[in-house]
Amino acid sequence: MRVFMTGATGFIGSAIVKELLKAGHHPIGLARTEAAAQKLVAAGVEVHRGELEDLESIKSGAAKADAVIHTGFIHDFANFKKSCELDRKVIEALGEVVKGPIVVASGTALIARGTVTTERDQPLVNADVLPRVATEEAVAAVVAGGGNASLVRLTPTVHGDGDQGFIPIVINAAKKGGGAFYIGEGQSRWPAVHRDDAARLFVLAVEQSTPGAIYHAVAEEGITTKELAGVMAKQLNIPLKSISAEEAAAAMGFFGMMWSMDQPSSGKLTKEKLGWQPKEMGLIRDMELNYFK
Template sequence: MRIFVTGASGWIGSAVVPELIDAGHQVVGLARSDASAAALTAAGAEVVRGTVDDLDVLRDAAAASDGVIHLAFKHDIAFSGDFQGAAEADRRAVDALGTALVGTDRPFVIASGVAGLAPGRVSTEQDTATANGSPITIRAATAQAVLDLARQGVRSSVVRLSATCHGDGDNGFMATLVATARAKGVSGYVGDGANRWPAVHRLDAAHLFRLAVEKAPAGSVLH
């Protein structure tokens, strides 16, 4: 398959690209900088220059593909205080990609998350985020819009990533906990252990994205 990947040089994308290529797929990656383009070329992918704001570029690349994996998100503005702006830009990008795939029965896989699901119990694929108008529920609405494309001839699916995607080179708290355990033989947690945080290794996440684009039935939610 010829698969268009947005966010292809990012933390998850840089694991998804070799996962796809090793499985025999042809990858076309969206790159917004020279450094990203060079990384994708080195990984064996083709490059389309642009950003998630270039809606015509997204539509054309999706139309020329056999499937799409959408991983890009404006983390830079999201983490600097404008999560809503990032979520709204993501919705516009998703709508552009989805429009190009309507009626094709081609796969369209997006990254979402488990944030906003009911706390205090195990969340399942049947759970949805509570609609409270927060930026998190804007992303949940975007995910639902992708699932709804299943009724318009798109083999759409949503991968809900754990709150932490860790791996080699990660500077987050999962890496800190693992490093502590390796150095000391044990690692701590806060309180009585009831505060639990889901995590997934980025290579396992990449494997799931490949399986989704290859096999997931239309309208699937995958944790």
């Protein structure tokens, strides 16, 4: 298949590109800059110049393809609601021109509720309350209009070489604060997946997608924040300590709030439906080997 990709040069997108090529597909990557275009060419990917804010460029790129994988997102936390509503518009635009599968990245954190969540769970609030839910609302709207859109919910920690997400942020905060910290008793659970495992799931999802399907890229259901902080303490040779949610928010802002969330999640139904089997190392082992060099 010819697969149009947003976010093709990103942390997860670049891994998906490799898996698409390995499976014999033809990725077409959206490139906003010349540097991004050169990365795609070097990876053996067809380039489509454009950007998420230019919906006509999105439509023209998608029109070249049999399917779409949409992982691009503008991570502007100062204008977060605006970024989320743009994502809604991008998904709507894709739905207007693509009749084949449209696989969209979302997150398991959107359905967090302190128990192990599954692919059957839906967000408890709408986008007016939690702006990022706009992505899931947009996919549902495409499906309601007869389109073949589906979701891959990613864990808050997608780890691997080049990770610049939550775990490195917490590690840097620990370095600055002189202590590896967890909140309260440290029993908040975080699911995780290696980016290469997640990439393979996206390819399976685009190959086997069912309209309205929800898949979970979850390899590990829930590692406690105390366990993760313990790895940081040992590797950095700093104290392990408990702090309050308010102290975490002061140290890391939005990310401190995320660190306090108990959000275990399951990918069991995804594994059964798509035959997906994570095979990469787990988060703690990856941290021990690669996050403190």
